[in-house]
Amino acid sequence: MIKIDRKNISLLVPLTAFAVGTLVIGSNYGPVSAFIPFWASVFMLITCLFVIFGFDSATEEPSEQDEKKDAEGSDDPDLARLLGAVGWITAFVVIAYYLGLLLGSVIYAFSSMYHFGGKRLASALVISAGLGLCLFGLFEYVLEKELYEGVLVEYVFELVEG
Amino acid sequence: MEALNLAIIGDAWLRLLEWDSMFYLVLGTIIGLIFGVLPGLGGTTALALLIPFSMGMDAGDAIILMAGVMASTPTSGAVTAILLNTPGTAPNAATTLDGYPLAQQGKGGLAIGAAATASGIGGLLGIVFLIAMVPITREIVLAFAPPEFLLLAVLGLVTVSLSTGKKFVKSLIVGLFGLIIASVGYHEVTGEERFTFGVDYLWDGFKLVPVMIGFFAVSEMINLWAKRGSVSSGGDIESVNLKQVFQGCLEPIKQWKVLLRGSAMGTGVGALPGVGGTVAAFMAYTLAISTAKPEDKESFGKGNITGVIAPESANNAKEGGALVPTLAFGIPGSAEMAVFLSVLILHGMVPGPTIMTESLDIIWILIAATVVTGVMASVITILAASSIAKLTFVDSRTLVPVVLAFAMIGSYSLDNEIYDVFTTLAFGVVGFVFMRFGFPRISFPLAIVLGPLMETSYFQTLRIGDGTLSILFDRPQSIVIMLLIVGCVIYYLKGFMASPAAKEVS
Amino acid sequence: MRFLTALVALGLIASAPAQAAFPEKDIEIVIPYGPGGGFDTLTRKLAPYIEEYFMKQKGGNFNKIKVVPKNMPGASGKKAAVYTSKQKPDGHTIQIFNIPGHGLPYIKGEDAGYDITGFTWLNRVGGDDYVVIVAKDSPYKTFQDLLNKSGDLKIPEQGPGSTSNMANKITWATFNKGGEYIYGYKSSRDYSTAVLRGDGDVTMLASGSAKRYNKAGDFRIVAHWADKVDPAFEGAVNGNDVGHPELHDLGLLRMMAGPAGMSPEVTKTWNEALAYAVNHPDIQAWSAKTGNPVLAYDSAEKTKDVLMKNLGYFKKFSNLFTGK
Numbered sequence: 001m002i003k004i005d006r007k008n009i010s011l012l013v014p015l016t017a018f019a020v021g022t023l024v025i026g027s028n029y030g031p032v033s034a035f036i037p038f039w040a041s042v043f044m045l046i047t048c049l050f051v052i053f054g055f056d057s058a059t060e061e062p063s064e065q066d067e068k069k070d071a072e073g074s075d076d077p078d079l080a081r082l083l084g085a086v087g088w089i090t091a092f093v094v095i096a097y098y099l100g101l102l103l104g105s106v107i108y109a110f111s112s113m114y115h116f117g118g119k120r121l122a123s124a125l126v127i128s129a130g131l132g133l134c135l136f137g138l139f140e141y142v143l144e145k146e147l148y149e150g151v152l153v154e155y156v157f158e159l160v161e162g
Numbered sequence: 163m164e165a166l167n168l169a170i171i172g173d174a175w176l177r178l179l180e181w182d183s184m185f186y187l188v189l190g191t192i193i194g195l196i197f198g199v200l201p202g203l204g205g206t207t208a209l210a211l212l213i214p215f216s217m218g219m220d221a222g223d224a225i226i227l228m229a230g231v232m233a234s235t236p237t238s239g240a241v242t243a244i245l246l247n248t249p250g251t252a253p254n255a256a257t258t259l260d261g262y263p264l265a266q267q268g269k270g271g272l273a274i275g276a277a278a279t280a281s282g283i284g285g286l287l288g289i290v291f292l293i294a295m296v297p298i299t300r301e302i303v304l305a306f307a308p309p310e311f312l313l314l315a316v317l318g319l320v321t322v323s324l325s326t327g328k329k330f331v332k333s334l335i336v337g338l339f340g341l342i343i344a345s346v347g348y349h350e351v352t353g354e355e356r357f358t359f360g361v362d363y364l365w366d367g368f369k370l371v372p373v374m375i376g377f378f379a380v381s382e383m384i385n386l387w388a389k390r391g392s393v394s395s396g397g398d399i400e401s402v403n404l405k406q407v408f409q410g411c412l413e414p415i416k417q418w419k420v421l422l423r424g425s426a427m428g429t430g431v432g433a434l435p436g437v438g439g440t441v442a443a444f445m446a447y448t449l450a451i452s453t454a455k456p457e458d459k460e461s462f463g464k465g466n467i468t469g470v471i472a473p474e475s476a477n478n479a480k481e482g483g484a485l486v487p488t489l490a491f492g493i494p495g496s497a498e499m500a501v502f503l504s505v506l507i508l509h510g511m512v513p514g515p516t517i518m519t520e521s522l523d524i525i526w527i528l529i530a531a532t533v534v535t536g537v538m539a540s541v542i543t544i545l546a547a548s549s550i551a552k553l554t555f556v557d558s559r560t561l562v563p564v565v566l567a568f569a570m571i572g573s574y575s576l577d578n579e580i581y582d583v584f585t586t587l588a589f590g591v592v593g594f595v596f597m598r599f600g601f602p603r604i605s606f607p608l609a610i611v612l613g614p615l616m617e618t619s620y621f622q623t624l625r626i627g628d629g630t631l632s633i634l635f636d637r638p639q640s641i642v643i644m645l646l647i648v649g650c651v652i653y654y655l656k657g658f659m660a661s662p663a664a665k666e667v668s
Numbered sequence: 669m670r671f672l673t674a675l676v677a678l679g680l681i682a683s684a685p686a687q688a689a690f691p692e693k694d695i696e697i698v699i700p701y702g703p704g705g706g707f708d709t710l711t712r713k714l715a716p717y718i719e720e721y722f723m724k725q726k727g728g729n730f731n732k733i734k735v736v737p738k739n740m741p742g743a744s745g746k747k748a749a750v751y752t753s754k755q756k757p758d759g760h761t762i763q764i765f766n767i768p769g770h771g772l773p774y775i776k777g778e779d780a781g782y783d784i785t786g787f788t789w790l791n792r793v794g795g796d797d798y799v800v801i802v803a804k805d806s807p808y809k810t811f812q813d814l815l816n817k818s819g820d821l822k823i824p825e826q827g828p829g830s831t832s833n834m835a836n837k838i839t840w841a842t843f844n845k846g847g848e849y850i851y852g853y854k855s856s857r858d859y860s861t862a863v864l865r866g867d868g869d870v871t872m873l874a875s876g877s878a879k880r881y882n883k884a885g886d887f888r889i890v891a892h893w894a895d896k897v898d899p900a901f902e903g904a905v906n907g908n909d910v911g912h913p914e915l916h917d918l919g920l921l922r923m924m925a926g927p928a929g930m931s932p933e934v935t936k937t938w939n940e941a942l943a944y945a946v947n948h949p950d951i952q953a954w955s956a957k958t959g960n961p962v963l964a965y966d967s968a969e970k971t972k973d974v975l976m977k978n979l980g981y982f983k984k985f986s987n988l989f990t991g992k
Contacts, residue, residue, distance in 0.1 A: 011599045015335065022342050025357065033354040036345050036617045044338040047331055085387040086591055089380065089566060093587045101574060101583075105567035112563045119559055131564055135571065147571065148580050210703040210739065213712060304865050308852070348743070350827040351851040365743045435854065492881070493857050500704030507709050510957050516883040577741075618852035625822070625850040626867045 005054045012052050019044035088112050100150030102139075106132040167522065174526035177222060178534060186223050190230020191535050195542065198235035199242055201375050201572040204251035205235040209501040213508070221509040222527050228505055229531035232498060233285055234539035236439065236477040240277035241543065244470070245270050245393065245553050246565055248379030252370055253439030253477035255607050256447045258378055260462060260469025267465055268394040270551030271402045275410025275544055276467050277474040280421060282540030283414060284475030287425035288432070288482025289533055295433070296518070299490035306434055308622035309634050313643040314434065315616035318441055318608055320647055321448045324654040326602040333602040340609025343368055351621055363581040370440075372573040372582040373589045374607055379569045380590025381597055387562045393554035402554075407547045414471045420450055421475050428476030432483025435495045439480040440611050444604065446476035452653060478536060489513055489525065690759050690934050691722055694734040697924070698763035700748035700770070702741040710794050710922060710960060711737045711764050717945035725937075744829065745770055746780050753782040757927040759934035762790060767921035767975060768982045769831050775983045776990060784979070787925035788935055789972040791942035794922035794962045796874035798835045799901060800891040801882075803864045811890040811905050814870055820846035822869045824862035827851045829989070835872045835918045837988045839893075842912050857881065874920055875901075880959035893918050917981040923971060939968045 005012070019041045026037030088108070096104030110128035113119045139147050149157075177183055197208040208231045216224035239250025244261030257277060264273040295302065319337060326333040346357040347367025358364040386393065414421045424446040431442035450472035451462050462469050484495030492513035494500035506513055511521045518525065553561070573586040596603055627633030634640040697715065699708050715735040722733045740748040748763055749770055755761040765787075773780035800811060808814045814821060821840065825833045828851065840847045850868055853859035856877050863871050864886050873881070878889055879900055889901040893915045897906045907915040924942055926935075945951060946964035955962045965971050 008599050011595060011601070015339070018339070018342075022357075029356060030352055030354055032352045032621060033349050033356055035620075036341055036613065037356065040338045040341040040345075044335060044342070047335050047338070051331060051335070082384070082388045085384045086594075088387075089384065089587060089590065092566065093570065093583055096570065096583065097580060101567075101571050105571065109563035109567060113559055127560055127564070131567060135567070139571075148574050148578070148583075206703075213703065214715075214737070217712065217716065303861060307862070307865050307867055353828045362743070362747075366741075435858070491857065491861060493855065493861065494704065497702070497704075500702070502704075504704040504709045504712075507958055507960075508713055510954055512880055512883070512958055514881065514883055622850050622852045622867070625848060 005052055008051060012048050016045060016048040016052070019048060096148065096150070098150050098152045100153050101148040102132060102135055103150065103153075105135060170523050171526050174523065174530045177527055178226070178530050182223060183226050183531075186219075186227040187230050187531055187534060188538070190227040190531075191234045191538050191542070194231035194234030194535070195238040195539060197231070198238035198250045200575075201242060201248045201250055201379060201569050203572055203575050204239070204371070205232050205498045206496075206501055207576065208235065209498060209505070213501070213505060216505055217508055221511070221524060224505060224509060225524055225528050226531045228502055229528050230535045232481055232502065233478070233532045233535035236474075236481070237278060237281040237285075237536070237539040237543055239477075240281065240470075240474055241274055241547075241550060244273045244277060245551060246379065246561075247382035248565065248569060249374060251439075251477075252374055252607070253443045253480065254473075255374055255378060255440060256443040256473035256477075256604075257470055259447065259604060260464070260466050262382070262393075263463070263465035264467065264470070265393055265551070265554045268399070268402060268554070269406065269465070270394065270554045271404075271406035271548050272410035272413075272467065273470050274547040274551055275407035276413040276470050277410075278540045278543040278547065279411040280414040280424070280471040280474040281478040281543075282536050283421055284425045284428060285478035285481060285536030286533060287422070287475070288429045288479030289529055289536075290482075291426065291429040291479070292482035292485055293529070295429075295486055296490075299486050302433060303487050303491050303493065305639055307637075308619040308626060309637055309640045310643060311434070311615055312619035312623050313634070313640055313647065315612040315619060317643060317647050317650070318445055318612050319605070319616070321452075321650050322444055322605050322608045324448075324650065326604065329600070329602050332600070333605045336596060336601050336603060337605030337609040340606040341613040343373070344610045344613035345617070351618060363579075368585060368589075368610070369576065369582060370607070370610055371576050372585040373610065375569050375573050376586035376589030376591075377593035377603060377606060380566065380586055381593030383562045383566050383569070384590060384594045385597065386558045390558060392557050392561065399552055399555045402548055402551045404548050407544060407551075410467070410547075411544060413467050414475070417468060417471055420453075420468050420471050423449055423453065424472040424475035425479035428479030429483035431476070432480025432495060433486040435487050435493050439477045439484075439496065440607060442480045442483075443473035443477045444608050446472040452650070481532060485528075489517055690937055691733050693760060694736055695759075696761045697735060697737050698748045698752050698761065699737055699739045700741065700745035700763065700766065701739070703739050706960065707764050707766065707922060708737070708739065710962070713951065713954060714793060714942070714945045717948045717951060718941050720948075721941040721944040746773075746782070749784075750781040752925075753787065753927055755927050757788065757929035757931075759926060759930055759938060762924050762926040762938065764793065765921075765923050765925055766831065767795075767923055767978055768834060769829075769920075771975075771979045771982065772829055772834075772989070774979060775986050777986065783928075785976070786928040788928060788930035788968075789975055790924045790926060790935060790938040790968055791946075791964050791971050792921055792923045792974065793942055793946055793964060794960065795920050796876050796961050797892070797894045797916070797919045798832070798839075798872050799875045799878045799889045799893070799904065800839065800870060800872055801860060801863065801878055801887045801889050802870050803866070804886055804888050806863075806869065806888070808869065808890070809888070810903070811910065814890065815843055815845055817869065820848040822850060822867075823847045823871050824850045824853055824859040824868040825871060826853055826855065826859060831920045832856065832872050832874070834982060834985075834989060835893075838918060838982075838985050839872065839915065841985065841988055842915065843910075860887070863887075876959045876961045914981075917978070919978065921974065921978055923975060935968045939966075939971070 022037055022041040026034050026041060092104060092108035095107055106128045109131050110124050113124035113127060114121060178187065193208055197203045209228060212227060216227060235251055236253055239254035240257050241250065243249040243254040243257040245265050247258045247262040249255040249258055261273045261277065264270065323330055323333050323337055346364055348355050348365050427446040427449060428442045431445060432439060447469060450468050451459055454468065458466065484499050487493040487495050488499040488503055492503065494503050503513055511517060511524060570583050570586060573582045574580060576582060593603060623631060623633060697711055699711050701707055715737055718735045719733060740751060745766055752761060752763040768775060771784045774784045802808050823836055825836060827833065836847060853862055856873055859871055860873055860881055862868055875892060875898060881887065889904045892898055892901050892904045893907055895916055897904050907913040943964040943966060946962045951962060
């Protein structure tokens with residue numbers, strides 16, 4: 001009877017798909033270029049299948065960490081909060097892309113503290129403003145490095161200059 | 163030995179006592195500390211920014227400034243590695259493995275104290291080894307050829323995977339994933355593009371720093387955010403004080419053998435061009451595990467202070483090592499050294515076999531400055547440690563957005579490339595997913611660094627050896643390394659049989 | 669009334685500056701590689717002297733115009749070239765180019781997102797010709813010995829597409845000698861050390877680099893593709909000696925150019941600024957000491973001619989560069 005490693009399956013399936021994909025795409029390259037992608041994906045495929053079908057001894061025994069978690073009552077964050085975290089960070093990157101890193105950081109810091117984190121309005125405002133000032137001072141005066149200005153901001157500049 | 167001309171050495175140290183030298187020394191150290199702490203900005207960026215300023219300076223002053231920067235960045239980089247799981251510079255990544263768990267236990271001060279001390283002493287030892295190696299630099303550079311680099315890369319990957327104990331298979335998967343990621347981009351050897359899908363940004367492949375920031379820092383921030391609370395879930399803020407820090411400072415001295423081995427590893431590996439500080443730190447880490455007492459091995463990855471001492475001594479010692487091929491042959495050991503090399507050339511010095519005869523005075527000034535900076539950087543870090551370590555008690559709702567902002571900006575600042583920020587985000591999610599499923603992440607950065615080295619060396623070895631790998635058996639150096647690999651595998655397998663209890667490192 | 673208008677118009681014209689006040693703001697010189705390489709070093713060395721030239725032009729009582737080198741590595745130099753081609757051709761953004769490196773797409777007939785011949789070529793700043801080197805204790809004592817080797821020559825190199833690689837391929841193809849290339853070395857320093865070590869038999873270096881690396885006398889230079897063989901290279905043959913003087917056209921050029929469409933006045937100003945910097949005694953001394961050859965021409969037209977001649981020469985061998 002084939003055992004399936006249920007715990008890790010949701011990661012292993014994409015990884016296996018990744019390995020297969022790499023194998024397929026990599027086979028189009030010349031022999032020298034394809035060397036690493038080919039062997040790496042072959043081994044990756046083998047090891048993923050190995051773990052999926054439960055041959056990996058590490059997953060059979062409950063690990064110390066798992067036991068501890070079961071004892072304490074799992075503090076595994078629920079999926080919603082996790083997705084929220086990823087979503088917010090993605091939003092930050094998108095905002096930074098359009099409005100620049102400085103503005104993006106301040107907006108992101110404020111929104112995640114206030115809306116998502118539930119901090120008081122005043123402290124969220126103060127901290128994000130403080131962050132903005134620190135970043136500005138650091139990069140503008142101390143390091144003298146440009147911070148990304150953002151696609152929209154650049155567009156506006158071009159309109160003004162042109 | 164002509165190089166040890168006491169008069170010149172003495173002059174170099176006296177030179178440091180002059181006012182403007184001291185000014186540049188302190189300035190360089192502070193700049194280095196700041197750049198080291200901010201993730202994404204490291205020694206290379208700092209040096210590159212300083213080039214224009216250094217051009218108007220006298221050669222000696224320029225060297226002092228640069229040495230100040232180079233010797234201090236790995237020291238401060240450990241601070242964020244420990245407190246926030248965000249390596250300040252890539253060689254600090256190994257420090258996160260045990261440093262961050264210590265911070266989580268409220269022992270951030272202890273870890274920083276240990277790291278700073280290990281860094282300081284490690285840097286000094288690196289210089290000592292450098293001086294010892296000076297007469298044989300030529301032989302070293304000529305002895306290490308592609309066959310040895312190939313085997314060293316394999317050794318690195320094997321030891322790192324094995325060090326994860328029972329999670330070997332999972333860590334292998336992560337490592338293989340890393341190898342594939344590392345192959346994205348224009349292949350220097352064949353001129354072919356791999357996995358770029360027509361995207362210009364991917365032409366040069368994924369850059370190490372944005373990937374690492376994402377994989378370690380962003381993933382941890384996602385975890386922290388979702389988990390709520392603060393970094394330190396254990397311990398209390400009162401215990402993070404100078405006393406804890408000083409306790410930490412004593413650890414490397416108590417564990418002097420680890421310190422010595424880590425520094426030797428750092429200098430040795432740092433001397434091999436292209437292999438670099440990141441590898442040195444990780445290898446020192448795995449060496450520390452393998453030489454630890456069996457009952458201690460399990461505690462690595464969960465806050466074993468040895469796991470902080472080893473990589474930190476290595477990544478500072480590597481500075482001494484990296485100077486070997488740079489000065490003696492003009493072959494920079496790392497990107498940072500390449501920039502340093504250009505500063506030397508801009509000031510009319512010609513690195514190579516003759517630099518020891520033509521510019522000996524400058525070399526000794528460099529050495530003296532590196533020594534002093536190493537100590538200064540450590541002291542400053544130690545004094546600031548207890549205040550900074552209290553950061554681990556800041557609530558994640560405040561901490562996470564702020565750290566993420568710095569992380570993303572750091573990622574951008576590397577090359578002023580906004581797509582690097584996207585990369586960081588992507589690998590942040592990937593790293594988090596691996597973390598959640600208990601896949602050890604340590605093999606990933608090593609695969610990215612060693613993968614290309616291994617691949618290039620493999621083909622070079624084939625070509626040199628006329629189409630076969632038999633050349634590996636003709637060279638004594640290669641045979642030694644192969645025996646080391648076999649030895650490591652046997653050693654670890656024995657370890658498996660001996661202790662059935664789970665050995666886990668995540 | 670019309671006379672008055674004409675007078676006013678004349679007056680206005682007369683009081684306007686004789687030519688556009690270039691440069692008006694800080695100048696950016698794009699470097700297509702990361703900090704630390706030969707192009708980076710040379711650009712940074714020249715920058716202060718270019719500033720000095722503009723200061724002198726302006727009479728020195730303006731805010732000093734800064735010449736800011738900007739590294740833009742990526743895609744082996746393509747990223748910078750594409751960037752520069754898109755900037756305003758007002759002379760405030762120029763770039764240092766690697767010829768024939770940047771001309772490789774043109775040579776191979778590929779599109780790289782920029783037209784190498786379309787840039788406004790300002791002046792040459794450096795560049796070099798090539799030498800053939802072996803290890804001092806190698807069994808090959810002369811160029812002819814190399815040709816006489818049975819089988820292909822083993823040649824350590826950086827990668828296909830580097831200028832030295834093109835030089836190697838052209839050289840050996842001229843003599844119908846096969847070459848097996850060992851790619852993957854990180855720099856010219858690295859692959860020449862590889863020859864010392866015995867990884868390969870022979871390789872080619874820019875003559876300045878050869879002089880620099882050979883200070884300890886580890887190498888033997890068996891050929892120098894130049895009309896006059898450098899006295900430092902004892903015993904080396906040149907193209908005339910081996911019956912192929914056209915090999916003297918093999919060379920690396922470091923040139924500066926701006927986006928297409930720069931005005932003739934600004935182009936001339938740049939040509940003079942670069943010539944001034946290159947010919948400055950400090951730069952000449954530095955060049956001699958560190959072995960980084962520098963050279964400038966006295967007109968932008970000559971620069972463009974040399975460029976096209978170089979590219980034309982390499983283009984003849986384009987079939988060599990598509991294979992491995």
